[in-house]
Structures are given as C-alpha cells and as structure tokens.
Amino acid sequence: MCGIAGFIHHDRTRPADPARLQAMLDAIRHRGPDDDGAHVEGPVALGMRRLSIIDLAGGHQPIYDESRRRVLVFNGEIYNYRDLRAGLTSRGHRLATASDTETIVHLHEEVGPDCVQPLRGMFGFALWDSEQRELLLARDRFGIKPLYVSIDAEGISFASELKALHAGGFVRRELDWEALEGLFRVGYVAAPRTPFKGVQKLEPGHVLTWRPSTGARVRRYWDVPTEAAHELPHAEEEVRQRLDESVRAHLVSDVPVAAFLSGGLDSSSVVASMALAGGTVHAFTARYEGSGADDADETGLARALADRYSIDLTVVPVEPRVDRILQRIVSALDEPLGDESVVPTWLLCEEVARHYKVALVGTGGDELFGGYRRHLGLAAALQWQRVPAGIRRAVSRGARMLPEPAAGGLGVTRLKRFLGSSGASLPALYLSLQNRMGPLDLFTEDIRAEIATGYTQRAFERHALGAPVDGSVRPALYLDYKTYLPEDLLHLADRISMAHSLELRTPFVDHELVEKLFPMPDATRIGRGRPKRILREAQRERLTPAHFTAPKRGFVGPTAMWLRNELADVLADELAPDRIKELGYFDHRVIDRIRAEHAARQQNHESVLWTLLCFSTWHREVMEGTAAPAHRV
Numbered sequence: 001m002c003g004i005a006g007f008i009h010h011d012r013t014r015p016a017d018p019a020r021l022q023a024m025l026d027a028i029r030h031r032g033p034d035d036d037g038a039h040v041e042g043p044v045a046l047g048m049r050r051l052s053i054i055d056l057a058g059g060h061q062p063i064y065d066e067s068r069r070r071v072l073v074f075n076g077e078i079y080n081y082r083d084l085r086a087g088l089t090s091r092g093h094r095l096a097t098a099s100d101t102e103t104i105v106h107l108h109e110e111v112g113p114d115c116v117q118p119l120r121g122m123f124g125f126a127l128w129d130s131e132q133r134e135l136l137l138a139r140d141r142f143g144i145k146p147l148y149v150s151i152d153a154e155g156i157s158f159a160s161e162l163k164a165l166h167a168g169g170f171v172r173r174e175l176d177w178e179a180l181e182g183l184f185r186v187g188y189v190a191a192p193r194t195p196f197k198g199v200q201k202l203e204p205g206h207v208l209t210w211r212p213s214t215g216a217r218v219r220r221y222w223d224v225p226t227e228a229a230h231e232l233p234h235a236e237e238e239v240r241q242r243l244d245e246s247v248r249a250h251l252v253s254d255v256p257v258a259a260f261l262s263g264g265l266d267s268s269s270v271v272a273s274m275a276l277a278g279g280t281v282h283a284f285t286a287r288y289e290g291s292g293a294d295d296a297d298e299t300g301l302a303r304a305l306a307d308r309y310s311i312d313l314t315v316v317p318v319e320p321r322v323d324r325i326l327q328r329i330v331s332a333l334d335e336p337l338g339d340e341s342v343v344p345t346w347l348l349c350e351e352v353a354r355h356y357k358v359a360l361v362g363t364g365g366d367e368l369f370g371g372y373r374r375h376l377g378l379a380a381a382l383q384w385q386r387v388p389a390g391i392r393r394a395v396s397r398g399a400r401m402l403p404e405p406a407a408g409g410l411g412v413t414r415l416k417r418f419l420g421s422s423g424a425s426l427p428a429l430y431l432s433l434q435n436r437m438g439p440l441d442l443f444t445e446d447i448r449a450e451i452a453t454g455y456t457q458r459a460f461e462r463h464a465l466g467a468p469v470d471g472s473v474r475p476a477l478y479l480d481y482k483t484y485l486p487e488d489l490l491h492l493a494d495r496i497s498m499a500h501s502l503e504l505r506t507p508f509v510d511h512e513l514v515e516k517l518f519p520m521p522d523a524t525r526i527g528r529g530r531p532k533r534i535l536r537e538a539q540r541e542r543l544t545p546a547h548f549t550a551p552k553r554g555f556v557g558p559t560a561m562w563l564r565n566e567l568a569d570v571l572a573d574e575l576a577p578d579r580i581k582e583l584g585y586f587d588h589r590v591i592d593r594i595r596a597e598h599a600a601r602q603q604n605h606e607s608v609l610w611t612l613l614c615f616s617t618w619h620r621e622v623m624e625g626t627a628a629p630a631h632r633v
Contacts, residue, residue: 003031007157009043016045027167048073076123143204143486182456187338188487190459229521239538246507247273263301266365275309286344332499338611340559353500364508369532427464436607471522560606
C-alpha cells in the first residue's frame with residue numbers, strides 16, 4: 001500500500017524539478033512511511049511512498065521492465081499476483097522481485113493499457129512508456145484507491161491525494177461550487193469533479209492515457225454487470241462460497257491481518273469467513289460513550305461472534321470528545337465529507353494501526369445485497385408517486401411538524417425524507433430519498449446562482465443511463481456503486497486508514513464476487529421486504545440468532561445527541577453568525593434556525609449540521625490557512 005504522485009511537462013526540454021516532486025511525496029508520507037522512491041528523467045517525475053505489505057525486502061518502487069523503457073509507481077494490492085507471475089514467467093518474462101507491482105509492468109509489455117483487465121484487487125497507478133512517450137493512469141474497478149489528475153498548459157500532474165497536488169503547486173484552490181453543492185445534498189462531491197476547479201478524479205473502472213502530442217483520452221474498462229437479472233442455482237451456497245473465496249484472496253499478505261467487527265451482518269460475515277479460513281483472528285469493535293451511546297452499542301453482538309469462533313476481540317471506546325480530533329480527521333479526509341462514521345473509523349484505525357498494517361472490513365455488503373432502507377424506500381416511493389401531488393404535499397407538510405424522539409435516531413427523519421421525495425425519473429427520485437437538505441435553502445444568492453446547473457443530479461442521471469432496466473432495487477444498487485460507495489464509503493476508508501498508515505481491505509468489493517452475485521433478481525436479494533434476505537439465509541448457520549433480530553444501525557455514532565450536548569459549544573463557535581457571514585457561502589439566518597430546531601428536537605438536522613461543521617473546519621485549513629479554535633486543538 002502506497003501513495004503516488006508525479007507530473008510530466010509538455011515541453012520535453014524542460015527538466016522536472018526533483019524538489020517539487022519531493023514536496024508532493026512529503027505531503028503524503030502518512031500513506032507510506034516505510035520507504036519512498038522517485039524516477040526523475042527529463043520532463044518526467046514519478047514518485048511513491050510505500051507501506052510494505054507484500055515482498056517486504058524486494059518491493060521497492062519505482063519498478064521497471066527489463067529494458068527500463070517502462071517505469072511504474074503503484075498504490076494498492078493485486079490479490080491474484082501469484083497466478084499472474086506464473087503466467088508471465090511461463091511466457092518468458094524475467095521478474096526481478098516477488099512483488100505484486102512488477103506484474104503490471106510485464107503485462108503492459110504484452111497488452112499495453114489493457115494490462116488492467118486481469119488485475120484482481122485495489123489500485124491506482126501511473127506507468128510511463130518512454131518509447132511511446134505515453135503516460136497510463138489507472139484506477140481499480142470500484143474506486144477503492146484514489147487518483148486525482150490535473151491537466152493544463154504546463155502538462156499533467158497526478159496524486160493519490162489532493163494535498164500532494166497542493167504541495168506541488170498544481171491546484172489553484174478555486175472552489176467549484178457546482179460540485180460542492182453535492183456535499184450538502186448527499187454528503188460528498190460526485191466524480192469526476194472535486195472541490196476545486198482544474199482538478200478531477202479519475203473515475204473507478206477507468207484508464208487515462210496522455211501524450212504530450214495528443215493530450216488525454218479517458219476510457220472505461222469495466223462496469224458493474226447490467227444484464228437481465230437471473231436466478232443463481234443454490235444461491236445461498238453460492239453466496240457463502242463466493243464470500244469465503246473473496247476473503248481468502250484478501251488475506252494474501254506477508255504481514256498479519258486483523259478485522260473490523262461492528263457486530264452487524266456484513267462485518268460479522270467477513271470475520272466468520274476469516275475464522276473458517278483457519279488461523280487466529282483478532283477483531284476490533286467500537287463501543288460508544290456519552291449521550292445516546294446505548295442505542296448505538298453493538299458490542300454485545302461482536303462479543304457473541306467472538307465467543308463462537310474463539311476470536312481475540314479488542315473493544316475500542318469512542319468518546320464524544322470529537323473536538324479534540326476533528327481538525328486531524330478533516331485534514332486526513334483531503335476533501336470535505338459529510339459522513340459521521342468518520343469518528344469511529346478514525347479511532348478504530350488509530351488503535352488497529354498500533355498492532356497491524358492490514359485489516360479486513362465489511363464495507364460493500366449493503367451495495368451488493370440491498371441493505372439500505374432507501375433500497376426498499378425506492379420501491380415504495382415509486383408507488384407513493386402515484387398518489388395525487390396535492391395529497392402528497394399536504395402529508396409531507398404535516399410530517400415536517402413531527403417532533404424528533406427524545407432518544408435521537410433517524411427514523412422520523414427518514415419518514416419525512418420519504419414523504420417529501422419526488423422526481424420525474426428514477427435517478428431524480430432516488431436522489432431525493434438521499435437529499436439531506438430537504439426543503440432547506442442553505443446558500444447565499446451568489447452561491448445559488450453557481451449551483452443552479454444541478455451538477456449532482458446530472459451525475460446521477462448520467463450513471464442511470466447505464467443501469468439495469470429491470471426491477472427497482474438493482475438500478476438503485478448500480479447508482480450506489482457509481483456514487484455513494486466510491487465517493488463516500490471508500491473515500492472515507494482510504495483516507496482515514498492511510499492517515500494511520502493502515503491498509504483496509506474490502507472482500508465484498510471484489511469484481512469476481514460482484515460479477516457473479518449482482519445479477520440476482522430483487523426478490524432473491526431482498527425477499528418480501530427484508531433487506532439482504534439472501535445474505536441472512538446464507539449466514540444462518542454461521543452467525544448467532546441475535547445477529548438476525550438486531551436492528552440495522554450502520555457504522556455511525558449518536559451524532560444527533562452529541563451535537564445537542566457534548567458538541568453543542570463547538571457547533572456554536574464554528575457556526576456562529578459572524579463566522580457564517582465571513583465565509584459568505586451560507587444564509588446565517590437559515591443556519592441559526594436549523595441549529596435551534598435541532599437543539600429543541602423539532603427536526604433532526606444532524607447530517608446538515610455535521611457537514612457544515614466539517615466544511616468550515618476544512619475551509620479554515622485549506623482555504624484560509626488558519627488553525628482551529630483553541631478548544632479544538
């Protein structure tokens with residue numbers, strides 16, 4: 001696992017500055033504290049930081065082919081590299097290391113940019129072919145590993161994180177509010193845009209080829225399968241066997257591998273597969289403290305599974321003193337993100353990284369098996385849209401008056417969101433089910449003019465053009481694979497884990513697993529309104545009875561309660577009217593109102609308030625260059 005960065009000038013007579021490359025690598029040292037390497041030749045500069053996991057002694061990068069025509073810097077893991085190596089050596093290639101990285105260089109010798117096709121794993125890499133004078137940038141099929149790109153008159157630059165492009169002077173730090181509107185609508189910035197004009201993300205499952213003479217060409221090399229749904233013979237056994245095989249593949253490592261165990265169905269399934277694969281399993285689980293902690297506590301489920309499989313379980317306390325770590329969390333995220341699960345993820349990664357370099361997680365199970373309430377909500381919303389519009393508006397207005405329960409939670413909030421859902425198309429309707437702002441108009445008049453183009457909705461509609469056409473759940477899952485999974489969950493997992501020099505692996509996010517199981521019809525996947533029915537049945541004999549009766553909580557803490565209690569002073573400082581006016585992006589009267597409504601439990605605005613808090617903190621560091629207030633340092 002590594003971080004990569006580099007740049008190439010259009011003008012081949014202009015030498016690359018090694019100090020500029022070093023500044024980029026220094027900015028992402030956390031991604032690879034074990035080693036670094038650079039290739040600087042003429043106008044070309046490629047570099048990497050390495051976290052040693054496979055071929056600890058021989059995996060130094062950059063890696064070259066035999067003729068040194070090709071040079072590669074790589075971030076990620078290739079789980080089938082041993083099979084690829086065997087095939088390459090049988091075809092006459094001479095490999096100098098035992099690393100997974102070197103297989104890519106030799107595959108490129110054979111098939112050029114199609115070298116990505118046989119790779120099973122997570123990756124972002126850059127390969128320069130000096131003879132063809134062509135740069136190849138590639139990102140894995142799901143976007144587990146990041147890759148940012150900036151192309152201008154000077155040439156092309158790339159990096160695993162935005163902060164490396166900042167350090168190299170390749171980003172103007174001009175905010176792109178068309179894209180940033182999505183942060184407040186859905187909690188993230190939809191690809192390929194970023195918070196800044198002039199820099200984009202290479203989308204998952206895509207490669208970019210660039211030549212100084214012809215510029216850039218982007219091509220998709222893989223997509224989630226969209227053929228007509230069909231039943232799997234012996235579906236439950238197929239799910240078990242495929243997950244077991246994926247977990248075994250993700251255990252490939254020259255260092256020990258731990259696990260995150262929330263107690264939920266997905267992480268419990270992964271840990272059960274690890275235990276059945278043999279060897280000792282060490283799992284880590286979060287226990288919340290402070291107000292609302294009891295409602296978020298899943299440690300009982302984690303302990304039950306640990307007892308069943310003789311797993312070594314470490315419980316990590318998650319305290320509501322988020323103010324002490326918020327600045328570091330926001331800095332690590334690189335982009336502003338509105339996902340509250342960042343807090344337990346940070347604390348778990350911090351603890352696991354004290355003992356391990358690699359851990360398996362259950363991310364991606366909901367996207368494959370239909371685990372979110374909105375997946376069922378979409379089917380219901382399609383029926384709700386048939387009710388006359390006047391009745392829907394009246395019911396929605398009435399629902400907005402419902403008070404929030406004293407214990408917090410999102411049940412009433414989700415009901416209000418559902419009743420207010422609307423849209424002429426499936427992607428528009430699905431987006432409305434995720435709309436955190438609802439009817440709120442957060443922005444000033446100037447920002448409203450910038451976001452009027454509706455970039456986020458256009459992104460959903462663009463992806464929907466390639467979605468399956470049968471059912472309502474599979475199209476929603478497809479949209480999640482294109483938006484929420486890479487831009488929220490995988491983004492968060494990569495940045496927070498790598499901030500602690502820890503690699504997280506996601507067995508559910510595996511293209512061989514997805515290609516086999518995604519074509520299941522809605523009725524098999526969900527089954528009479530039950531989320532993840534097929535996964536539940538497949539795991540019936542492996543998990544404890546309590547795992548099948550526990551409510552779905554998600555990997556988030558009692559954020560709503562924290563914002564009303566332990567974090568109230570932090571929120572008051574960061575969203576004070578003077579601060580909001582100083583930023584100039586938001587209507588301070590609206591901010592004051594939603595803070596008051598949330599404190600009084602009239603409405604649950606936790607998602608919007610948390611996003612505003614994180615954005616303001618991010619803005620201080622990245623745009624203003626100032627430190628957080630003293631109470632948060």
